[in-house]
Each structure stands twice: as structure tokens, then as C-alpha cells.
Amino acid sequence: MSGAAAKVVGRAVAACPGVTSPEPTLVIDAPAEALRGDAVVPTSLKDGLVYVTPTPPAEVDRDAPRELRARIAEAIAAAAPGLKAIKPRIDQRTRLDLDGDGSPDEVVAAVVPDPRDEEADLRFSGLFLVPPAGAxxxxxxxxxxxxxxxxLGALDLxxxxxxxxYLNTYGDDGFSLSLESRGPDGLKTLGRWACG
Structure with missing residues (x-):
């Protein structure tokens, strides 16, 4: 890899066992042997990657403050006005510096399950940036x-x-790992690798 900042130089496809149509994945200016096992982050960037320490969703939900839960419920109601009786379950709550200003930013993943059927589709699933005040x-x-x-983490690519x-999107039958940039309209996928 060059001494300059890493950059996306193209797209390729990554096949996964049992998948008939391969998914596009990120190509970074690093040799193939430098890629980590997580498929989208080159080893040469590992020192710049800030990993999130995972916590079981049940513990995160149990420990989530009421005030945070209320703020997330309001944000979900604004994003999905057709939902009624919104009782969010907080799956992830983490703090890391996303702006590069030295101050941690809070990121929350939340879902709204069907209260009558835990096996049914989630009524809502979302990822939020939560400022200290405001929506x-x-x-x-x-x-x-x-x-x-x-x-999963963040890095200045x-x-x-x-x-x-560095985002994991997962469900019952598969998952994808992606690098996402933040913009005024949410996240923009820079590269993605999927299995399932």
C-alpha cells in the first residue's frame, strides 16, 4: 500500500458458498494478501480501525436508560409514521469518535419487534447517531x-x-459487512461483502 491515504480504486465481486449471484465488494489500493478475514478492511489499515466491543443485545436493552429509549421511540415514530405502539428494543449502544474531533459519538441500533409474535418480521430496524441533546x-x-x-467499528478510509x-447487517439466514460513509441523507455504501 502506498504511503498516501487508502482509497477505493474499484469494485469486484465476492462469491459466498451457496450464493448464486455474487455481491460487489470494495477494492482498496492494497495487495490481495493484505486483506483481513473480515473481507473489506485491509490489514494495512488495522491500526486505524477502531473496533466496537460487542455486548449481548439483551444486556444492552436491559441497561438502556429510559430517556434514551424515549428519544429513540420518537425518532422511530418520525421515520415510520404508520407504526403504532412503538416499544423499541435497544440492540446496541456504543460510543466512538466518528467525526475525528476527539469526542465520542453515540451510535444506537434499535428494533421494534411485533409484540404479539416474536417470530414475525421486525416492524422496524434502524441505526441512529444520538447527539447529547436533540433528536x-x-x-x-x-x-x-x-x-x-x-x-463493528470505524476508520478514516x-x-x-x-x-x-464498518457495519454488519444481519438476519436469520445471512449477513453482510460494509463500509459506509455518512452524508446528509444517511449512510452511503462504499463497499459490501455478503454471505447468505
């Missing part, structure tokens, strides 16, 4: 889905200061 910012969401989001998000 949480919705980064990505889906309704009527089995997919959930988990932030292009050397501009703000970090891109």
Missing part, C-alpha cells in the same frame, strides 16, 4: 424485515478526518 439522526432503517444492524462506519 437522534437516523442513519439507516428498514421496516417489515428480519435484518438488524450492528456497528480517505484521510479526511471523519471516520467511515
Amino acid at each position: 437522534p439522526v437516523l442513519l439507516r432503517s428498514r421496516t417489515g424485515t428480519r435484518e438488524r444492524y450492528a456497528l 480517505d484521510g479526511d478526518g471523519p471516520r467511515e462506519l
Whole structure:
């Protein structure tokens, strides 16, 4: 890899066993042997990758403050006005510096399950950036889905200061790992690898 900041130089496809149509994946200016096992982050960037320590979703939900839960419920109601009786379950709550300003930013993954049927599709699944005050910012969401989001880490891929998000989108039958940049309309996928 060159001494300059890493950059996306193209796209390729990555096949996964049992998948008939391969998914596009990120190509970074690093030799293939430098790629980590997680498929989208080259080893040469591992020192810049800030990993999130995982916590079981049940513990995160149990320990989530009421005030945070209320703020997330309001943000979900604004994003999906058709939902009634919103009782979010907090799957992930983590703090890491995304802006590159030295101060941690709070990221929350939340779902709204069907209260009558835990096996049914989630009524809502979303990832939020939660400022200290004001409304949480919705980064990505889906309704009527089995997919959930988990932030795995963040890294400054292009050397501009703000970090891109290393995101796991997972469901019952598969998952994808992606690098995402933040913009005014939420997340933009820079590269993705999927299995299932």
C-alpha cells in the first residue's frame, strides 16, 4: 500500500458458498494478501480501525436508560409514521469518535419487534447517531424485515478526518459487512461483502 491515504480504486465481486449471484465488494489500493478475514478492511489499515466491543443485545436493552429509549421511540415514530405502539428494543449502544474531533459519538441500533409474535418480521430496524441533546439522526432503517444492524467499528478510509462506519447487517439466514460513509441523507455504501 502506498504511503498516501487508502482509497477505493474499484469494485469486484465476492462469491459466498451457496450464493448464486455474487455481491460487489470494495477494492482498496492494497495487495490481495493484505486483506483481513473480515473481507473489506485491509490489514494495512488495522491500526486505524477502531473496533466496537460487542455486548449481548439483551444486556444492552436491559441497561438502556429510559430517556434514551424515549428519544429513540420518537425518532422511530418520525421515520415510520404508520407504526403504532412503538416499544423499541435497544440492540446496541456504543460510543466512538466518528467525526475525528476527539469526542465520542453515540451510535444506537434499535428494533421494534411485533409484540404479539416474536417470530414475525421486525416492524422496524434502524441505526441512529444520538447527539447529547436533540433528536437522534437516523442513519439507516428498514421496516417489515428480519435484518438488524450492528456497528463493528470505524476508520478514516480517505484521510479526511471523519471516520467511515464498518457495519454488519444481519438476519436469520445471512449477513453482510460494509463500509459506509455518512452524508446528509444517511449512510452511503462504499463497499459490501455478503454471505447468505
